[in-house]
Amino acid sequence: MEKSPIYRWKLSHEPVVDFLMSKIWNPGGPALDVFADYAGVVGWLRHIGTLSAEDARSQKALAGKRPGEARAAWKKAVRLRNAGYAVFSACADRRPPSGRDVEFLNREVAAAMSHLRIAQSSGKYTWTWHTSGAALAWILWPVMRAMAELLTSDRLHRVKQCAECRWMFMDRSRNASRRWCSMTVCGNRVKARRYHERHRGS
Numbered sequence: 001m002e003k004s005p006i007y008r009w010k011l012s013h014e015p016v017v018d019f020l021m022s023k024i025w026n027p028g029g030p031a032l033d034v035f036a037d038y039a040g041v042v043g044w045l046r047h048i049g050t051l052s053a054e055d056a057r058s059q060k061a062l063a064g065k066r067p068g069e070a071r072a073a074w075k076k077a078v079r080l081r082n083a084g085y086a087v088f089s090a091c092a093d094r095r096p097p098s099g100r101d102v103e104f105l106n107r108e109v110a111a112a113m114s115h116l117r118i119a120q121s122s123g124k125y126t127w128t129w130h131t132s133g134a135a136l137a138w139i140l141w142p143v144m145r146a147m148a149e150l151l152t153s154d155r156l157h158r159v160k161q162c163a164e165c166r167w168m169f170m171d172r173s174r175n176a177s178r179r180w181c182s183m184t185v186c187g188n189r190v191k192a193r194r195y196h197e198r199h200r201g202s
């Protein structure tokens with residue numbers, strides 16, 4: 001199967017932002033969503049690095065054996081992505097997000113975090129996910145945790161949306177002044193348009 005063109009787009013390397021960009025949100029753009037089914041979600045999580053290659057393989061195999069559970073986990077992924085997008089997009093635009101979306105995220109984050117455990121191995125302690133009882137849905141938990149952490153972090157103001165194409169990105173510039181996804185794509189397009197507007201009729 002041909003991979004979605006979204007796979008060719010540049011990742012922000014911020015897992016939350018990359019998770020939210022599994023769909024093209026620009027109303028003028030093509031309707032593309034890599035979350036077409038559970039396997040689509042697994043493929044994207046592998047691509048953005050929140051799932052190991054080994055886990056991606058075993059999750060896809062397991063989904064084949066449990067279609068009902070896979071469908072439920074897929075729907076959860078879509079809802080989480082859509083609510084997450086609505087909230088982070090509102091933050092990027094400096095407008096208040098919908099209370100319903102925040103409430104939904106809160107509920108899902110609380111449920112996910114209840115599976116977090118302390119693991120001990122040769123005197124070292126690490127966070128680990130207790131995945132029993134949620135064989136397919138657990139792949140979303142690390143994303144939910146990351147979402148809550150980014151939302152409450154001092155990096156939130158660096159989550160931006162391109163003023164031209166609405167692509168979401170992480171602004172890593174020193175004074176967080178980036179406005180476009182890419183200077184060579186949208187930045188130049190906007191500048192060219194402004195230039196023409198200024199020189200029209202002169």
Ligand SMILES: [Zn+2]
Nearest residue numbers: 162165181186
């Ligand atoms: Zn753009």
